[in-house]
Amino acid sequence: MDVIQIDSRRQVAEEQGVELGDLLVSYLRQLDVEYVFGVPGGAIEPLYNALARSERSGGPRAIIARHxxxxxxMADGYAHHTGKLGVCCATTGPGATNLITGVASAxxxxTPMLVITAQTALSTFGRGALQESSCTGINTVGLFEHCTRYNTLVSHAEQFEHKLAAAVMTAFQAPAGPVHLSVPLDVMSSFSSTTEPSFDLSKLLNKPHYVDNEALDALYEELVTARNPILLIGDEAxxxxxxxxxxxxxxxxxxxxTPHGKGLVSPYHPLFKGVIxxxxxxxxxxxxxxxxxxxxxxxxSSLSEFASSGxxxxxxxxxxxxxVESAETNLTRSPMARLHVRGHLESIFENIVERLEHEPRLTICSVDDLVDGKKSSQPAEKGKHFEVMEPEKCKSDATPIKPQRLMAELPKLFPPCTRYMADSGASxxxxxxYLHPFDRRMAGKRDAHDGLYRTCLEFASMGWAIGSAVGAALARPGSPVVCIAGDGSMLMSGQELTVAVQEGLPVVFVVLNDSAYGMVRHGQKLTGAEPVGTELPxxxxxxxxxAMGADGYVIQSPEDLLSLDINKICxxxxxxxxxxxIDPEEVPPIGMRTDALKSYGQSEQDCD
Structure with a gap:
């Protein structure tokens, strides 16, 4: 763009406002969002132009993914580890459809996420434009309908701010989730009637904390009269x-x-009995x-299949x-519960803890009491207080390395603040x-986004951890991030490693290489299915x-693993x-899943 064009643009902006792309970026700056993750293209170019201008002034900038x-x-990982809005974007047509799996996972x-997709210009709708994805083409707004909590086409510049505000507010409502705005090329590049945001989204997101006091009183009575209670903690806690x-x-x-919630609790806590x-x-x-x-x-916890043992x-x-939930939809999974408590979780349990200090019916104990065995069924010992299968394999010196040994060693090698992302599959x-981050926090105030282990268990998308690790590393600079994935996942989404190279992120990708879709291969054996389609080259x-610009190491034995210079790597x-x-013959602990598959298959046969 030459100087004459720039001067002309400035004159129009002063007279008519700013382009909608710039207005959108101003709202992101208002929300302290630092990154927009996506892949550029012709129809989404006005937004990338705005991001380029924003980066020059120290505002939100583009992170370019490979898919x-x-x-x-990446937006999912960034949102989870900051508590901010995750933002991703794509051009029209296949760019938008490529987003869908990641949005469905969110x-x-x-995960609160703003999804921006482009459309061809309004005047081209219904005429077979290149990559047309309007209601008369491959209807991307229709495709996003069932994996977003707000979903709309912005057909006029005058709609933009109101629809953006509605979308962002909805993204943070319980249950949080992705929201989608589809913006045609000519609308995104049009000028707004204002040069500054009309709304303060940060204030709109500052909601009062509602608590059902009657249910809270009932919960308190349940707790103080229980003889032997258990707390089941999910990731949304x-x-x-x-x-x-x-x-x-x-x-x-x-x-x-739950499996999702395991990163929130120290495995060394004397009251922790493991994952259900x-x-x-x-x-x-x-x-x-x-x-x-x-x-x-x-x-x-939504008490889904994997979180409730089927x-x-x-x-x-x-x-x-x-x-006890903030999201009404989670309570629909437990109609048999004797009490439902709705409200802001931190407010609920802060209230309970404070009331317990003055409860004459209880003898309140401390962490020291637990360690001394005064309030537990047996004296606490140093280390973990739950059982793992085949613990001897966690110490095995065999080659190829046992995956049990690998998982047991990783938290010993990496710093205590390391965050682990685990991908779908045997990993x-x-x-x-077997992987238990070295977290010894027993109680007290915690950062709500400080969990040390995370996975995508419900939708279970392969490749999720690879992108999420990049987003987490951008969200938490200085904290080591380890992505654990299988060779199948790396072949599916491993190109995102180059984003970490380009951004200079010291993410560590741990690839469990057994030349197979390992979980499927072992699952077929355990369920008696035909051995088919699991071999990988x-x-x-x-x-x-x-070749991609990262450092690569081959790990065949525990000795290879223990000889790594982790300080340098991090x-x-x-x-x-x-x-x-890894030893390909080791069977991962997937019995719950295979038993369910066998029972479902038997049920279907019984119905024949």
Missing amino acids: ETGAAF YDNH SESVGSLLSLAVKLGAQIIT GFAGHESARKALLDPEVDLVIAVG WDQSMLMNNRLVH LAWSIH FVDFSTVAN SQGKPTLLDVR
């Missing part, structure tokens, strides 16, 4: 986890987490089956359950069961990483890939 799905995964993850841990300590209540559900721990199952347990408080009625889904099962991912300004040649 639009990866962009959505929908199931309850992150805002209240400090108060929940304080509550557990005061009551001497056992703690269990998919790839969970026998100690957690035993705790829930204990007939002496008379109360189970589930907090921040909706097991003997363990969890019965009238011992009290379900998910191995990490849920051998790939030297360390060489691939080197401090250098580029990513590292560990190509871990």
